[in-house]
Amino acid sequence: MxxxxxxxxxxxxxxxxxxxxxxxxxxxxxxxxxxxxxxxxxxxxxxxxxxxxxxxxxxxxxxxxxxxxxxxxxxxxxxxxxxxxxxxxxxxxxxxxxxxxxxxxxxxxxxxxxxxxxxxxxxxxxxxxxxxxxxxxxxxxxxxxxxxxxxxxxxxxxxxxxxxxSKTRIEVEKKSLRDFYMREALNYIEGNYMHDLSIEEIADASGLNRSYFSRIFKETFNLSPQRFLLQYRMNKAAELLKYSQLAINAVSSSVGYENQLHFSRAFKNVFGVSPSEYRDTHHVQSSVVQRVRDR
CATH class of the missing domain: 2.60.120.280 (Regulatory protein AraC)
Known part of the structure; x- marks a missing residue:
């Protein structure tokens, strides 16, 4: 109406x-x-x-x-x-x-x-x-x-x-249309990985149905969307564990996992160690980080 x-x-x-x-x-x-x-x-x-x-x-x-x-x-x-x-x-x-x-x-x-x-x-x-x-x-x-x-x-x-x-329009040739869809997917993941994100949402944001989206994503990146999203989140988590003082549960929620146990299992699946073990061996002290930033 x-x-x-x-x-x-x-x-x-x-x-x-x-x-x-x-x-x-x-x-x-x-x-x-x-x-x-x-x-x-x-x-x-x-x-x-x-x-x-x-x-x-x-x-x-x-x-x-x-x-x-x-x-x-x-x-x-x-x-x-x-x-x-x-x-x-x-x-x-x-x-x-x-x-x-x-x-x-x-x-x-x-x-x-x-x-x-x-x-x-x-x-x-x-x-x-x-x-x-x-x-x-x-x-x-x-x-x-x-x-x-x-x-x-x-x-x-x-x-x-x-x-x-539009004078500023992007010329998209048929052969590069797939690249456009994949860029849309990556942009959406980058902006929303910290939320409870599903593959259906990413496919919708890219303008594709889930089946076709998953197929061309795998062909483009040699990873399923699920595995890509998992690795992307865990890489972000690894950065936080290495360079921040955030507690493990805060790191978990920062990358889209409200359940810390599920996060720990996912992190170990990617890195082979638990989040706490990773922090013990990779953590950079804040004073070192500050000296690097001041250069």
């Missing part, structure tokens, strides 16, 4: 909040457009989802991560979950923009292919005279009362257009 935010001037802004959460690949959270007043400001604020703005006309500025970006007609900007940002309309030529807030398994993948991220938030088109991204976004707003399935389809087209037209 779509909830419309009422406004007295239909020519000033339109704003809809999507109240359905039906699709795991792409979920539209809210969308709209606005003709901003001079110096209109939003933020500082943090979003829980991805938020993409496209500038239909006018100018403004985005401030995020210590950087200030001056933006104008035909450009866009991305805000990522957890990113602090502020943006301001120009005092003389305030911007008119449209936006879509979204999340889902396909969201991050598509933005990665477009070359957009928290570190690279600015969208520039390969063809500034072609406003297909703008048209896709306005179509979502215009068809806000349609079914959730149709809106999700329009959202997919919107993401595809961002990838297709």
């Amino acid at each position: 779509i909830k419309r935010r009422q406004n007295q001037d239909e020519n000033k802004y339109r704003f809809y909040v999507a109240q359905d959460d039906l699709f795991i690949d792409l979920n539209l959270v809210q969308f709209g457009w606005e003709r901003c007043e001079p110096l209109h400001q939003f933020g500082p604020a943090v979003r829980n989802h991805f938020l993409f703005h496209y500038i239909i006309d006018g100018k403004g500025k985005l401030e995020t991560n210590g950087q200030t970006y001056s933006l104008s007609k035909g450009q866009g900007f991305l805000l990522c979950p957890g990113q602090i940002s502020s943006y301001f309309a120009d005092p003389d030529n305030p911007w008119h923009y449209t936006w879509v807030e979204f999340d889902g398994l396909r969201a991050r993948q598509s933005l990665t292919l477009a070359g957009l991220s928290e570190q690279q938030p600015i969208y520039n088109s390969i063809d500034p005279e072609n406003h297909t991204v703008q048209n896709c976004m306005l179509k979502i707003v215009d068809e806000a009362e349609r079914s959730p399935l149709r809106l999700t389809g329009l959202g997919m087209i919107f993401l595809d257009e961002i990838v297709r037209t």
